[in-house]
Amino acid sequence: MRRVTNQKAIGKKMARTFSCRRQEIVEDSPPVRDLLERWPALFDVIQVKEEFKRLTATDLESQFYSNLDKYTDRLLRLFCFKGGNAARKMNEVLMLLDQDAGVDNCREVVIRGLMVYLSENTEHLITHYQHTNGDLDPDDLKHHTLQMVTKGGSADGSPLEAGILLEGVQVTAGLKSVLNACVILIGLMYAVNLSYPKPLRYTFKFFQKILLELDSGKLSPKIPSLKNNLLT
Secondary structure (H helix, E strand, O other): OHHHHHHHHHHHHHHHOHHHHHHHHHHHOOOHHHHHHHOHHHHOHHHHHHHHHHHHOOOHHHHHHHHHHHHHHHHHHHHHOOOOOHHHHHHHHHHHHHOOOOHHHHHHHHHHHHHHHOOOOHHHOEEEEOOOOOOOOHHHHOOOOEEEEEEOOOOOOOOOEEEEEEOOEEEEEEEOOHHHHHHHHHHHHHHOOOOOOHHHHHHHHHHHHHHOOOOOOOOOOOHHHHHHHHHO
16 A cells, blocks of 8 residues: 555656656766665656656557557568568577467567667567576676667576666666566656667667657658568
């Protein structure tokens, strides 16, 4: 009960301070480390989704998952016809479907496959630390400008945990899947006004314009043809 009450109180305070916070973020472009100190609630998973709704009037999770599910079958068919050097990488991604037929795993496979289909490297977004116990090494984290990191999920049954790094700072931890981390990362990028990283710009443009249907009138190269393939 206290958790619910606290979230309501935090939400009200975040709503009241939205205007001044947004002005500070857009005009001053403070480092993420400073924002984390000044606005710690902004990086809370619940508040990430609330801030996204304040900015876009869109429910982040439901919109993202709804359209991802809507296009999943068509995307998987497109992935199967991927040729050239990317075919091997795509086959490795699609083989993950054989390990788990669950909805969330299928969604994650589609996200990974999308990056390969758009000729972008999944390692630019997702780094896995298989043998790490406890906290990740800060000296390693500082090299990541924008990254999802995972640990655990090994054969011994340890659960997978995912976190998010922005500008070398771990801003979110304890997420249950890559899929969950991906959604929260999108929300955080809007919340702190980050540009899409160039090596992943098409993936994030797809998330924004096709899955979230935001600013969909202006499509970047590669996205129009993919959108047409999804609609035919």
